[in-house]
Amino acid sequence: MTTKHNTESVRAHYAKLAQTYDDKANPACKRAYETLVRRTLGDCTRVMELGAGSSPTLDVLDASFSVACDMSFPMLAARNAAPDAHRFTADGQCLPCVDGAFDGVYSINVLEHVPDPIRFVAETARVLKPGGLFLAITPNGDAEWLLDLLERLKLKLPEGPHKFLNFTDTAALAGDAFTVEEHRKFLAFPAGPEGLVNFLDGLGGCKKGWGLFQYVVLRKQG
Ligand SMILES: C[S@@+](CC[C@H](N)C(=O)[O-])C[C@H]1O[C@@H](n2cnc3c(N)ncnc32)[C@H](O)[C@@H]1O
Secondary structure (H helix, E strand, O other): OOOOOOHHHHHHHHHHHOOOHHHHOOHHHHHHHHHHHHHHHOOOOEEEEEOOOOOOHHHHOOOOEEEEEEOOHHHHHOOOOOOOOEEEEOOOOOOOOOOOOEEEEEEEOOHHHOOOHHHHHHHHHHHEEEEEEEEEEEEEHHHHHHHHHHHHOOOOOOOOOOOOEOHHHHHHOOOOOEEEEEEEEEOOOOOOOHHHHHHHHHOOOOOOEOOOEEEEEEEEOO
């Protein structure tokens, strides 16, 4: 169920969850996200995770410079990463970064919490070099009823203030700044070993896949 959201309500929600968020996150989802991040951004040298929260996913990359950004200080502070890891608080809709600072940016389950996802994606385009990649993972809004049911059954962390994006709306975020390299639904059954999760995703058959989440890989034009 979509709830009204603004940056303050999102901040307040994550301040309450920060201490235990990463421990409670679904391990099958975390594995799938890490695999995608490694596969799509593994060759990037300067990477930013936007809305990194308390997740140590950035550590799977071997980039010469990587930085975690989140607008929630408690979430970033709870991040269990290497002591020299870079992190800063900022709203992804208005980043304190110079143009073209990165060749890779990614966000995992963030777009649905951003009041203005178009502005968020435009800021991402600004801080990427031409040819740079943006990977965004977000729940599949076309499966909203199922995501809501799982939350009611306490099989997923509370979403808090959000508005899910359906598959078509997510593709449209590319606008004129990006070209879409890949866009698929995945994680039809996010539980159990990786082999089972991948097998069930493969049963979706069609090019766009099926599942509770979606990911899009965008390349900055120019
Ligand atoms: C669902 S949590 C996901 C955290 C992390 N990506 C993970 O996978 O564990 C969403 C995170 O996005 C952050 N966030 C939401 N809106 C944001 C914005 N406009 N700018 C930066 N961070 C934002 C929240 O503070 C929160 O830490």
